[in-house]
Amino acid sequence: MARELMKGNEAVAEAAVRAGVAAYFGYPITPQTELLEYMSRRMPELGRAFVQAESELAAVNMVYGAACTGQRVMSSSSSPGVSLMMEGVSYIAGTELPMVLVDVMRGGPGLGNIAPAQGDYNQIVHGGGHGDYHSIVLAPANVQEAVDFMALAFDLAEKYRSVTVVLMDGMLGQMMEPCELPAMLPMKTEFPDWAVTGAKGRERRFLTSINLNPTQQEITNLRMLNRWAQVEANEIRYREYFMEDAKYAVVAYGSAGRISLSAVRTARAEGIKVGLLRPITLSPFPREAIYQASRKLDGMLVVEMSSGQMLDDVLAATRFTVPTEFCARIGGVVPYPDEVLDSIRNLVKGPLTTEGHPRDRWLKRMAERN
Amino acid sequence: MQTEVIIAGFGGQGVLFAGQLLAYAAMDEGKQVTWIPSYGPEMRGGTANCTVIISDEEIGSPLVFHPKAVIAMNRPSLDKYEPMIKPGGVLIINSSMVDRKATRTDIKVVEVDANVVAEKLGDKRLSNMVLLGALLHQLGVMPAEAIEKALRSHLPERHHKLLPQNYEALHEGARFQVVEI
Structure with a gap:
């Protein structure tokens, strides 16, 4: 297949589109904005959902709701914006939903600057949101890997009902490199048995991260941990x-x-x-x-x-x-x-x-x- | 083999586009290539630069401290990048915009009156192509035809009427010779 010269941010967006992302929710922030901008054009063109939310907090909670349907959904942001999303990410993890998040890291802490950095490592790798959960984190080093990891991120997120973060930085987001884009995948037509897809004619399904009974919460957390053990056994790269x-x-x-x-x-x-x-x-x-x-x-x-x-x-x-x-x-x-x-x-x-x-x-x- | 090029000048001089064109041409020639811009809070008239790395193998760092070649489109760029060029490297100076000579004696220096040449060709915005033509002639990583092909393949159809002028600008640039320092 012919190689295309693409900016990291745009290549990632197109790769997500081709991986069958059904809905994108986000809020602009440098050095990630081209990703959102690309989605704002591409998603409506394909009849898929794009929402520029009023804030990162809103965006991540839109992802939360959309993820409940079992569709492929994602957001992207850069360091300060990702911080704002962390409450929602924890809720999504606690509800055992698949989500893909792209973090194009910049200099910090605080508002910092828009130059490339890797200062979000602890936040992204060791949790991010509150509570007992793990995220899968993929770190590409070039545009081709960033492209390849998008489909992988959705697959892993679904397989392990996990938050999967593609962790890049401003340099990877802003650079152009040749890449081979994958073929367009068909949109999902079958959804897992936890997804809320309309309960007509069947028992309703209930998705939440609230669990007021500590014993029940412990059972949930152990289930997630056992799933994580599978991730550790199978997915190290x-x-x-x-x-x-x-x-x-x-x-x-x-x-x-x-x-x-x-x-x-x-x-x-x-x-x-x-x-x-x-x-x-x-x-x-x-x-x-x-x-x-x-x-x-x-x-x-x-x-x-x-x-x-x-x-x-x-x-x-x-x-x-x-x-x-x-x-x-x-x-x-x-x-x-x-x-x-x-x-x-x-x-x-x-x-x-x-x-x-x-x-x-x-x-x-x-x-x-x- | 790896070749690193920094193109630097004022925003609006076509610095980033010249670099992208080089990157497209390298890609079409089957090479590995990385293009990275400076992306600070830029404005028209501010400084802009990009680094292009062309290689036969997986590219490591997209930024280099000692590039093989530099196109300096204004005085600040010449002052900043001249000392960084690898010995034996290439420095292309847009002499229409720079009021001093190069001082390095261990590199190849080409002074190109790019704005004058571009205006003679009918559009001063062609100066980046003139300089790119001069660079390719000295570097030898790709023939000028690779750039022409890249222009044809990657420039939107509606701009194709500008192709002959651009080709000519590349050729005019290639006529400039290394100066004795």
Whole structure:
């Protein structure tokens, strides 16, 4: 199939359309707005529902209602907007409904700025809304992956009755890359037995997240956890580069992952045996893969566009047994591969240690630099 | 093999479009390519730039600190990017808009009087095409015909009457030679 040159945000929108999204609800915010804008044109053209809500809060609750029908529904936003949605996301999770959310992260906290960042990691990967639930989180590193992950996100959301977040950042949203779009899927015609589709001639179905009986709530939560165990068993995804003979490895996802790839290639050309492990599912996290890889390594480097939010998960995955260093730019500053390369060289130079915390050493280096 | 190009100038000079055209041409030539704009709160007359990376393999960082080539369409862009170009790289200067010479001696510099050439061709908005023509001639990653093909394939039909002028602008740009520093 012919490749098309598309902006990340628009490619994601078209991919969702082709995955059969029946309704989109959203509210504009940079650097995600092209996604909503594209939907505003494309969805009505196909006779599907598009609503620009009065706020993110309204948008997510429209998603909540529409998700109850078993149709494919989604929203998208960027960091501050996603924060506003979190109450609704928790309700959707608590009601065990499938939902796809795209978060095109920007610099924060607060209103921050519109530059690319990865500061929503903890919010998205470790919950977001209140209460006991997990979301599936997919982190593309290029436009083609972002496209491919949209259909996957809907499939996973439905299979596990789960919130699935496609976690991108402003760089992926704004860049153009060639991509192959999938064929248009037919719209769903069959709906699961929990969906509210009109109760004429059958027992009514009841969907809610309220459960005033703690024992019953516990049963619900355990059911969700057992489902999550299935997600962890079946859905972990990651990609490895140059790992076969690696003595050192960079762990980084999304934009930080592809920036690291450039640095790893240059380091390889210098003779450093370094590889890259790029988590694709941030939740479930590729813990075991990182642990197994780490056992063969002399040292690891975690690279993020946030202040070591994933670093803590990587350290836990390695069971704190592998000397690890940390490299990051934050607040919307995008690291150049050169900075990652310097960190790889410094890691190799040593001293290699498992003492102290990599974040503390990074913070000290940042203080010296400024 | 990877080639990185930064195109920079004032908003409205066709900086982003020139980059997109390069990206379309690279894609149609079967290459990997990434186009990324600066997307701050921009306005007409403010600065704009984009980075285009063309490669034979999966592209890592979409941003580079040391590009292989730069088109500087105004003075601030020349001041900012000249020092960053890789040794042996290419610098295309729109000399109609820049009041100083390049200072690097370890790169290929081409001064293109792009606005004058464009106006001679009948439309000063063609200056970005003139500069792109000069760049392609020096870079050698793609023939100028690849850009012509990209224009034909990706420009909406209603603009096709402008194609001959654009082709001519590309060819005029390619006539400019490297200057001695």
